Amino acid sequence: MTCEKVQAELPFLLYGELSFDEEEQMEQHLAGCAQCRQELDSLRSLHAALDQAPDPVPAPLLMDCRRELRLRIREEAVEKRSRGWWQRLSGLSAPHWLTPAWGRAAGALAMLAVGFLGARLTLPQAARIEPTFDTIPVSGTRVRFVEPDSANGLVKITLEETRERQVTGKLDDDRIRQLLLTAAQDPADPGLRVETIDLLQQEPATDEVRAALIAALQSDENSGVRMKALQGLKRYATHPEVRSALTTVLLNDDNPGIRTQAIDLLVQHKQRDVVGALQQLMEREDNDYIRQRTQRLLRDLNASVDSF
Amino acid sequence: MDEAALIRAAQTGDEQAFEQLVHSYDQAVLRLAYNLLRSQEDARDIYQEAFLRVHRNLHTFRFDCSFHTWLYRIVTNLCLDHLRKRKVRKEESTVVETEDGTRDRVSTIPEPGVSGDPERYLLSRELRSRMNQVLEQLTPRERTVFEMRHHQGMRLRAIGEVLGTSEEAAKNCLFRATQKMRAALGEFV
Ligand SMILES: [Zn+2]
Numbered sequence: 001m002t003c004e005k006v007q008a009e010l011p012f013l014l015y016g017e018l019s020f021d022e023e024e025q026m027e028q029h030l031a032g033c034a035q036c037r038q039e040l041d042s043l044r045s046l047h048a049a050l051d052q053a054p055d056p057v058p059a060p061l062l063m064d065c066r067r068e069l070r071l072r073i074r075e076e077a078v079e080k081r082s083r084g085w086w087q088r089l090s091g092l093s094a095p096h097w098l099t100p101a102w103g104r105a106a107g108a109l110a111m112l113a114v115g116f117l118g119a120r121l122t123l124p125q126a127a128r129i130e131p132t133f134d135t136i137p138v139s140g141t142r143v144r145f146v147e148p149d150s151a152n153g154l155v156k157i158t159l160e161e162t163r164e165r166q167v168t169g170k171l172d173d174d175r176i177r178q179l180l181l182t183a184a185q186d187p188a189d190p191g192l193r194v195e196t197i198d199l200l201q202q203e204p205a206t207d208e209v210r211a212a213l214i215a216a217l218q219s220d221e222n223s224g225v226r227m228k229a230l231q232g233l234k235r236y237a238t239h240p241e242v243r244s245a246l247t248t249v250l251l252n253d254d255n256p257g258i259r260t261q262a263i264d265l266l267v268q269h270k271q272r273d274v275v276g277a278l279q280q281l282m283e284r285e286d287n288d289y290i291r292q293r294t295q296r297l298l299r300d301l302n303a304s305v306d307s308f
Numbered sequence: 309m310d311e312a313a314l315i316r317a318a319q320t321g322d323e324q325a326f327e328q329l330v331h332s333y334d335q336a337v338l339r340l341a342y343n344l345l346r347s348q349e350d351a352r353d354i355y356q357e358a359f360l361r362v363h364r365n366l367h368t369f370r371f372d373c374s375f376h377t378w379l380y381r382i383v384t385n386l387c388l389d390h391l392r393k394r395k396v397r398k399e400e401s402t403v404v405e406t407e408d409g410t411r412d413r414v415s416t417i418p419e420p421g422v423s424g425d426p427e428r429y430l431l432s433r434e435l436r437s438r439m440n441q442v443l444e445q446l447t448p449r450e451r452t453v454f455e456m457r458h459h460q461g462m463r464l465r466a467i468g469e470v471l472g473t474s475e476e477a478a479k480n481c482l483f484r485a486t487q488k489m490r491a492a493l494g495e496f497v
Binding site for chain 2: 008011012015017042043046047049050052055057058061062064065066068069070072073076
């Protein structure tokens with residue numbers, strides 16, 4: 001094999017794309033050719049650099065995507081169904097109130113599709129909104145009976161609304177908060193949990209909200225949810241319970257991003273209550289950045305870096 | 309349930325099976341789209357469009373290739389279209405894209421929170437920003453092949469199958485991409 005040929009095949013050697021025989025020939029040549037070995041080394045370091053280069057996909061993005069997909073699939077199904085019966089009925093296209101527009105979510109107002117919760121919750125009476133023709137939610141609405149009245153050109157439709165309902169309210173409304181606190185634990189939907197936790201952190205600071213955030217941080221299986229909860233706990237960072245939760249996370253969470261944020265948050269308020277945990281951490285942490293921060297914090301607190 | 313059973317169930321309208329099927333591929337798909345397009349918004353669009361198409365057309369899937377290949381055909385077609393359109397837009401635009409402009413876009417990508425020591429961090433940041441520029445210089449196809457081989461760990465033969473071309477062509481594509489990146493990143497590595 002010539003050097004030229006070998007060098008042209010080097011990338012594929014690294015990718016393991018050569019046949020056994022080709023690889024053999026390459027190895028033989030490389031063993032006796034310093035120049036080609038150097039080429040291989042430089043290609044290896046290119047690969048190492050390329051490995052570092054891509055930005056990680058932001059954690060909440062996947063959840064957002066999954067949730068949106070679920071909504072859109074449901075919308076499509078409903079559209080298909082409603083087009084079906086409406087066209088059969090009158091040859092018209094679906095009226096605008098059957099075009100799904102809900103679910104495009106809210107800003108400062110909390111809008112919840114109660115369908116996610118319906119099975120577990122009954123709404124307080126006052127939060128109910130009487131359906132008018134304009135507010136009929138599309139998803140979850142079933143047409144039970146259709147009675148065309150040819151005499152006056154009207155159609156009477158009997159709808160069965162089984163699942164979804166919208167309630168709108170301010171974040172400081174107690175009933176809204178209760179719904180959010182429940183949704184924050186919805187086991188079926190991490191995307192919903194992320195969004196809810198996001199809203200909860202805009203709530204007025206209360207013990208209840210704090211407890212919910214701590215619970216999510218310590219026990220949610222989804223790291224995106226835990227990350228959000230961590231952000232929400234920033235404003236409680238001096239609270240002893242929160243500090244203790246942050247320490248637990250620091251020692252136990254398997255996600256280095258979350259551990260990093262936890263240490264950053266603890267560092268902001270230099271209190272000695274964390275020394276023991278930090279010393280423990282130094283024994284087991286293998287993330288450079290976290291080790292560095294921990295070491296610095298211990299030094300700032302005049303504590304030994306080793307535990308005894 | 310194995311994958312074939314899952315697909316068959318999803319084909320008969322079992323939405324839960326469909327979701328399970330999506331969840332076994334969507335992380336990789338999102339990563340591919342995000343790495344290729346370097347934009348959260350665009351990656352999100354590709355995700356939605358790709359899986360909606362899968363949902364609409366799953367009944368036409370006949371098991372004559374792997375589901376992975378079938379799915380990636382859809383995804384890479386969407387990504388390639390997107391990259392090509394973006395390129396045309398850029399060429400048509402009368403405003404010359406300055407280096408600053410490029411850097412601006414790169415800096416909108418959130419920094420990963422974790423990294424080693426500051427020096428290495430800076431280096432990798434600079435490297436990343438340079439990488440983004442280099443990737444802009446690859447053709448959409450070169451970029452796609454590189455992503456699939458390097459970051460998704462797909463075999464060249466599978467990549468060829470996805471792109472509707474030969475293994476040899478995929479190989480050539482990857483070779484050109486490697487050459488370009490070596491030329492551009494030489495000083496960093
Ligand atoms: Zn040689």
